[in-house]
Amino acid sequence: MNLVFLGPPGAGKGTIASEAKNLFGIPHISTGDLFRSHIKGETELGKQVKTILAAGDLVPDSVTIEMVKQRFLESDAQNGFILDGFPRTIAQADALAEMKPLDAVVNFVLDRDLIVKRLSGRRVCKSTGKTYHILYNPPKREGIDDETGEPLIQRDDDKPEAILNRLSVYEKQTEPLIAYYREKGLLVDIDASPAPEVVLEALVKVVQ
Template sequence: MKLVIFGPPSAGKGTQAQKLSQKYGIPQVSTGDLLRKAVAEKTPLGLKVKSYLDQGRLGPDDLIVKLIQERVSKPDCKKGYLLDGFPRTIGQAKELDKMTEVDVVLNIVVDFDVLVERAVGRRSCPKCGAVYHIKFNPPANKDTCEKCGSRLVQRDDDKEETVRNRLKVYREQTAPLVEHYRKKGKIADIDGSKGIDAVFEQMVKVVDGLSRSP
């Protein structure tokens, strides 16, 4: 079972990936985690990666692909794996095609306005880290943290312009990938506007459907 998950920032992709990994007993292989681990372990590949990260770059496709290749050849990936944050470019997708045939790409689709509303309404406590939402989870006292009484702030990351920009980058980056996999008949669109459980249910339906087909 080889799964790929796509989803825009703040669409709950990380949570869904964790749930899938648990349910199906397959490791979640995340490019971000692999990069951090390689750097921390100072492997030859890790040191190379570090030199790119230090320049604020992710590193060339062949390096990333090598990291992924190393990871999925480990014994715990025998039953399959879930790729998260990979492939990120068409180059990487083509390398992955050479390596293996993925079963399905779970593509979380959410209207960007919904994601903007979720992010822009978020208020965080600078002191204790508690997170609220002015509409979905408002604090009892406006602008004040219920846990420690500090004044809540909107993080820069949650400002509308930043959020929209992040989403735009995601769309530009992912559109060609979605098209690549759609042509191969591998895309399963998942309605990400629902709650965590409803989104997960859709994914399970897709994945369970895979094992039933010959």
């Protein structure tokens, strides 16, 4: 199954993808995670994109498309995938159409006030990327990852100035993809507001 998860930042795409990948037996390919791992590893690409991510701007299409192309060459991506956070522009969607056929584009629908609440309360473990929320999914010990015991951090781009910029980038650059994929008959909407287990159930229903 070749799936794209579309939706605003903070809609819960990563949270649902990390459950759905096990359920469907396909890899979760998050361009945000790929960029963050380059930054952490201090690769050339990582150095190039660090300030772009911190500001909440988009990495240039050519760079992002090339990274996804490379990821698709890996053996685990040959029998389906969940793409999370890609495409984010029409140019990326056109490039993806040349790379892979899609079964569905799942549009995570969430109101702006809940988006802001989810992003501002998000905390992550820097080494594993595991995601928590200070209110909705807190760790057992405040500020500490359940598995690694390391301190949880707030992403730079989850700080207030970057959140507002990311929402406007989303509206300008990514929202047009809803109409783009609806016209192709690929779009399915899901309500991203309930608890993760409910969203996951809705996902299973719409893609089967």
